[in-house]
Amino acid sequence: MSTIYNPLDISIWKSQNDLFTEIVSLKRDNAFITKLFNRYSDYLQQLCLAHQKTNQSLSRSDSFARLQKAAAYKDDDTAVHVTRIAHFSQLVAKSLGMDDEFCKLINLASPMHDVGKIGIPDSILKNQVL
Amino acid sequence: MHAKRILIVDDNKELRALIRMTLELSDYDLFEAQDGDDAMKMIPVVKPDVIILDIMMPGQFDGLELCRKIKSNIANSATKVILLSAMSQKADIDQGYQAGADVYITKPFSPLDLLSHV
Numbered sequence: 001m002s003t004i005y006n007p008l009d010i011s012i013w014k015s016q017n018d019l020f021t022e023i024v025s026l027k028r029d030n031a032f033i034t035k036l037f038n039r040y041s042d043y044l045q046q047l048c049l050a051h052q053k054t055n056q057s058l059s060r061s062d063s064f065a066r067l068q069k070a071a072a073y074k075d076d077d078t079a080v081h082v083t084r085i086a087h088f089s090q091l092v093a094k095s096l097g098m099d100d101e102f103c104k105l106i107n108l109a110s111p112m113h114d115v116g117k118i119g120i121p122d123s124i125l126k127n128q129v130l
Numbered sequence: 131m132h133a134k135r136i137l138i139v140d141d142n143k144e145l146r147a148l149i150r151m152t153l154e155l156s157d158y159d160l161f162e163a164q165d166g167d168d169a170m171k172m173i174p175v176v177k178p179d180v181i182i183l184d185i186m187m188p189g190q191f192d193g194l195e196l197c198r199k200i201k202s203n204i205a206n207s208a209t210k211v212i213l214l215s216a217m218s219q220k221a222d223i224d225q226g227y228q229a230g231a232d233v234y235i236t237k238p239f240s241p242l243d244l245l246s247h248v
Contacts, residue, residue, distance in 0.1 A: 022242040026245060036152065036155055040241075
């Protein structure tokens with residue numbers, strides 16, 4: 001990760017100067033300061049990763065929710081049907097001894113099982129004549 | 131002499147982690163409380179030398195109330211209280227010192243600054 005500073009931005013000069021003053025006023029040796037800053041940079045990286053992961057999973061569940069809604073419009077059944085399927089699939093997965101990650105995933109993914117209906121014409125889907 | 135005992139009181143987990151990693155490199159005994167109620171229970175047991183205290187926290191006591199309680203108890207009279215708060219108006223800072231705080235640091239803060247006050 002690299003940051004591009006605008007050298008004309010005086011606020012950065014100032015903040016770097018402040019930081020320098022703070023470091024000097026700590027009266028600690030170089031090894032201490034280096035260790036401390038390495039810790040900060042590790043932690044920052046950790047926080048960034050966690051943030052990225054949350055954002056990814058948020059946007060994923062958001063897409064799932066929208067797809068589900070689209071499928072529900074096509075279906076005569078109530079939208080609660082897919083919610084039921086989500087819970088049942090999770091329960092079945094759990095009783096089969098699947099791990100937590102899988103159970104969570106199937107809870108998210110199973111409501112997608114009817115999304116394909118969007119592409120099928122009503123004349124076929126709603127054909128009563130057999 | 132025993133190592134300085136420091137109690138970190140903040141409801142924000144990430145902030146507690148930041149303070150912990152700042153102070154951990156020096157020889158301090160660190161303790162954490164996640165709100166005022168938690169801190170009230172810990173203080174008589176831990177007997178901290180320094181308390182780093184957030185002001186706005188969930189629960190029965192906020193940081194100011196807690197600071198008053200600490201400072202009014204003779205058992206804690208030697209305890210140093212560092213208030214750490216996002217409230218940065220002069221009136222807020224005055225209120226902090228009136229509550230008995232030894233140091234008032236406004237957020238966003240430099241952890242190095244905190245290190246020099248402990």
